Amino acid sequence: MNELLLTGDERDRAGARLLALLDSYERGLPKAEILPEPDRDVLASLLAAPMPERGVGVDALFDRWEDTILPNSTAVAHPRFLAYVLGPPNGIAPYAEAVAAALNQNCNFWQLSPAASVVERSVLEWLASVVGFPAQAKGILTGGGSLATLQALATALNDRVPDFHANGLQRASAPLVVYTSVEAHRSVDKAAAILGIGLDNVRHIATDSVHRMDVGALRAAIEEDRADGLRPWCVVATCGTVSTGSVDPLDDIADLCAAEDLWLHVDGAYGALFLLSEEMRGLMGGCARADSITLDPHKLLYASLEAGCLLVRDGAKLRDAHAFDSSYLTVAEDPLMTDYMDYGPQLSRNFKAFKVWSALQAFGVSAFREANVRTLGLARRLGEGIEATPGLTLLAPVTLTAVCFAVDGASDDDHTALLERLAAENVALLGPVVVAGRRGIRACVTNHRTSEADIDLVLEWLQSRLTGRR
Ligand SMILES: Cc1ncc(COP(=O)(O)O)c(C=O)c1O
Known part of the structure; x- marks a missing residue:
């Protein structure tokens, strides 16, 4: 017997668990927490636990992934993950990786x-x-x-x-x-x-x-x-x-x-x-x-x-x-x-x-071309929405999919607090930016899952915050 291989039964089990995991991850994405608060106790226990002398086996390993790794992972594939320049993987990626x-x-x-x-x-x-x-x-x-x-x-x-x-x-x-x-x-x-x-x-x-x-x-x-x-x-x-x-x-x-x-x-x-x-x-x-x-x-x-x-x-x-x-x-x-x-x-x-x-x-190449066209259009939509909103200023022209803006009169701390609230309310994850010395907020629509509705939701949230401020 070779301890480093799976038996036929274990392969069946691993296959079924993997398919179930990928399917539930995909279905759960739209409602997933984009930036879950890391459970520090769980993460510390991952660090503290000694490597097991005897393996836990397939089912217990999948349980461990689902209990400890998945809930403490950033949902970069969420449609309103709009920070940095980080695209979510395309649908075939997990299978090709395997x-x-x-x-x-x-x-x-x-x-x-x-x-x-x-x-x-x-x-x-x-x-x-x-x-x-x-x-x-x-x-x-x-x-x-x-x-x-x-x-x-x-x-x-x-x-x-x-x-x-x-x-x-x-x-x-x-x-x-x-x-x-x-x-x-x-x-x-x-x-x-x-x-x-x-x-x-x-x-x-x-x-x-x-x-x-x-x-x-x-x-x-x-x-x-x-x-x-x-x-x-x-x-x-x-x-x-x-x-x-x-x-x-x-x-x-x-x-x-x-x-x-x-x-x-x-x-x-x-x-x-x-x-x-x-x-x-x-x-x-x-x-x-x-x-x-x-x-x-x-x-x-x-x-x-x-x-x-x-x-x-x-x-x-x-x-x-x-x-x-x-x-x-x-x-x-x-x-x-x-x-x-x-x-x-x-x-x-x-x-x-x-x-x-x-x-x-x-x-096909056309799918990537269309994703480009769509994300460029979404960035423009966000940029136009920001320009049309009193109290928000676009900090740079929208050339590609990065949209940089500031809240008029807001301090650096105000911008940071706004970013934190957007994430805490699971509206969207955006990032900070400095444009020509001026601090603000940056959304980057490098995300093939983002829709017009997602962009509008972010805009409406920003607009409602501004109205609340007045
Ligand atoms: C203009 C530019 N150059 C380089 C990089 C670094 O690329 P990577 O993160 O793949 O190393 C980035 C990442 O966002 C980028 O936007």
């Missing part, structure tokens, strides 16, 4: 994962076509947008610093400088710090009146750094800033990068997959001119966590930065299947592409 765990393909080299390698390649080639990258582009699925940007900057270093793998930055003649905007995600700073660029060499360029990188200021900063003997190296533009959803002027920035011979990375973790919708192509078409781009299938493709993506226009550069020889991992290259260990820092890798590919197969 099959991926059963297959447990190691997506490092192709003999350990032949079908997985082709599935990842097919997802990456499709994503590259959405962005408008050329055929020689290559990429890799990552643990998220932050890791994709880290890998992008590592690739840019390897491309621009002679003998980077041998010397690192130790022999660089002058400090390298990376430019991004004051609205950029902190993952850009993190990547620069981790890679040894140093935060003092990250320029946070001012933005214009609608929170897009000011290209004149970028040009001036590059000139000043060159005059000071520094080495401008890379620009990280943002397609969909985390606070307001603004899109940097990508074409102008690409022109400047070409003239100055700088690597252009686009952080499209939040916004670039809006390229699926026709109406966004004009605004974001410049993504196609980047040297590399971050995308996040765990946002707008509603893949379950984690699924980020890096694409590099000249795929050979991604490989040059990450391929290392070793005597124990010699794999003959195959024209069909890719060895993803040569495209990223990981050796053992899970089969992230499966859930992304499965959702595209199950629902």
Whole structure:
């Protein structure tokens, strides 16, 4: 007998309990508490309880999940979960995750994962076509947008610093400088710090009146750094800033990068997959001119966590930065299947592409396009409702699905209290924001489950609070 396997009866039981759990979770979502108050005693007991010497078995384990884990988990799939940029998983995700765990393909080299390698390649080639990258582009699925940007900057270093793998930055003649905007995600700073660029060499360029990188200021900063003997190296533009959803002027920035011979990375973790919708192509078409781009299938493709993506226009550069020889991992290259260990820092890798590919197969690209169109429309509806409400002020134009607003005359504490009340009354979970120094509230409709009725409920609640205040 093998203690680590389930018997036939236990498999039946586990299957039935799993189906029942998923079904009741799905049915319960609309009425679920979005942000349940964590039961600290239960959580502390999870920590204090010693690992059992003898296992509790299938039924008791499911009971434990239902009693301790589920009630203390945030309902990110609730239709009025409108905080951060966190999409609820699409409907096929739990099933695809289960099959991926059963297959447990190691997506490092192709003999350990032949079908997985082709599935990842097919997802990456499709994503590259959405962005408008050329055929020689290559990429890799990552643990998220932050890791994709880290890998992008590592690739840019390897491309621009002679003998980077041998010397690192130790022999660089002058400090390298990376430019991004004051609205950029902190993952850009993190990547620069981790890679040894140093935060003092990250320029946070001012933005214009609608929170897009000011290209004149970028040009001036590059000139000043060159005059000071520094080495401008890379620009990280943002397609969909985390606070307001603004899109940097990508074409102008690409022109400047070409003239100055700088690597252009686009952080499209939040916004670039809006390229699926026709109406966004004009605004974001410049993504196609980047040297590399971050995308996040765990946002707008509603893949379950984690699924980020890096694409590099000249795929050979991604490989040059990450391929290392070793005597124990010699794999003959195959024209069909890719060895993803040569495209990223990981050796053992899970089969992230499966859930992304499965959702595209199950629902079709049009379903994701329609979800984009719907969420963009819902954000506009919320923005218009806020503009039409005396006492509320929109803090930024609604470019994508982020809606930032403030209550006139409210202090920071008032805004915090409002957010807490919205959550406590289970109306919605929204988040805080600071726009051009002004604190307020941010709703982000990156949620395929949100309906017009949900948006109207939030608006009506806000309006009734304002009337109550007067
Ligand atoms: C613009 C932007 N960049 C990067 C990230 C980080 O992505 P991840 O959480 O997948 O690491 C986010 C997350 O919201 C984002 O909005």
